[in-house]
Amino acid sequence: MERQDKEIFKSRMYARQQLIEGWDQQTLEKSCVMIVGVGALGCEVAKDFALMGIGKLILVDLDTVEASNLSRQMLFRSLDVGRPKAEVAAERLKEMNPFLKIDAYFKKLQKLPMDVYEEADVIVATLDNFNARLDLNKICIRLKKPLVEAGTVGFEGHVQVIIPKGSGIKYGKKEREIERIVEQKLWALEEQDYPEYFEALREIERLEEQIERIKNEKIEPVIAKIRNEIEKEFDNKYAEEILNQTPCYRCLIPIPPADDKLVAACTLVGVPRNRNHCVIKAEVNFEKKYGNKPDMNNDDDVLKLLALAQEELEKLRERVFEENVPPEKLEQLSDAEIQEWKNNIKQTFGPDFKFEDMENILGNKIAAVQTVSSVIASIQSQEALKLLFRKHGRNIGEPMDPPYVNYNGIYGRFDHLEISKRENCEACGKSQGEETIKIVVPFDADIAYVFKAMEIIGHRLDPSEWMITHPISKELFWNPYVPSMKDLKIKLKALNITNNDILTLTPLGKAKTESEIKKYNLIISYM
């Protein structure tokens, strides 16, 4: 590959993870991870880093591939049986990522020269025995290398991050450590030195006993009584609504976000107001200039689009500058002040566009990274598996309850969230047959545009069969049967419809019997 093609290919490869705040592909490209043990954990870790675009991997394993490995270690195939694991893994990882450099050692870790360890930024212990772990731990401490150690036993596993003194890696919070030391000191206090402190502790203990007594005497009996009542009427009164169903997807999303197609349509007539609009506008300009939409798989097209988007971004910056610094103000500003304005504006609308921004923005891509993907995908499969067995009358475990889990890779926490069914849910609740939709319209939109916007997002409504009203005041904005209420050209502004106002569309005549939707609630958002 030519150098430029290679860089573009790389930007495509890593475009999604580039969206992660704080991500820098180059840093990853310059880094080296050493994986000691290429078994079940080692294959996973190596695969993750290969996909994410690590610069170099060092693989160490003294074993050869066995048939029993093949049910877990996805880098190996049946024909590899008998070959060194580290070597086979290196071949497969290079297929995954041609830019990856790999050194593979078919050796005991204790026999490796220290130079090999020195090259690694981080060492990952994916070993299967204690002695190897203890030896590696020792080496890492001596070389001041951070070590991430892990292991599994059946259905259990652990991960331990080990940062040796002097590794240069910042870890821990000063405030928390101060708290911890204070806590230790408090435990060690002597009563003779702090008599009042100890008396206060005893007082608190007495009060706590008192609270407990009051609870038992006055609170618990009431709880028991109410619980007893609920138990008696549960089957008749609550069971049907509560058991054997979960909130639906829509329950959690009362107002779905506006469809991007609407923003794009508005951009056709309007001027870009933010970074994303610039790319959308550039796509429109591209079509005008070249006669077709850009092919996002064609590097040339993307580069041309990039240039057009950059032009829009610069115009946007310029426009905002002129709005904030009119000519009369400009005269009074020093060069430094002008530069500061320009820098601020640049910060507000983000840096110059990069290649991968085009597809990320046009495709409305969301930041994603392999590490979290694999955790989440695994949970998803696990739940699907349980449900599948259940459907066939078998049981390999309860579906997770509450039915919603958040994994926070930053804090290393799984949090189950209590969620509830929404009574007025459009999909599973009382408002079935209704739709709440946010629509984006230009500032000078008229009634006709409302119908056009609906059509753009896939709800084609015949204006002669739908009525538009205000849900609370019941004011009529459009009624095809009443000539005075029938003006497609009347502006929403003229009807005093402001941002976030709601319009209700209800079917009349034929539409009343034919439309699946009995009512649309449109939330108006001016662009």
Ligand SMILES: [Zn+2]
């Ligand atoms: Zn629902």
